[in-house]
Amino acid sequence: MADWQSCVPSMRRERSMSLMKRNGPIVVGLYLREDRANTSYIVIPHVHNLTRPSTAVSLTLSYPLRNKKEIPTTTILL
Secondary structure, X not given: OHHHHHHOOOOEEOOOOEEEEEEXXXXXXXXXXXXXXXXXXXXXXXXXXXOOOOOXXXXXXXXXXXXXXXXXXXXXXX
């Protein structure tokens, strides 16, 4: 995780595979999900609006971005 954190130094580590940063009332984050073979990560960006009452941080972008062939464009090989 330290190598990911060095790429986005403005974000801090939250949990084992998540980086987050608060920008005013908005929390932005990156969740790193390993594939089944543990050979790559899928980076899932998410945003949470703190101005809405909530009991948890929602993952409003909880899906990977895909290219024209429906392949996740955020997959990073290990």
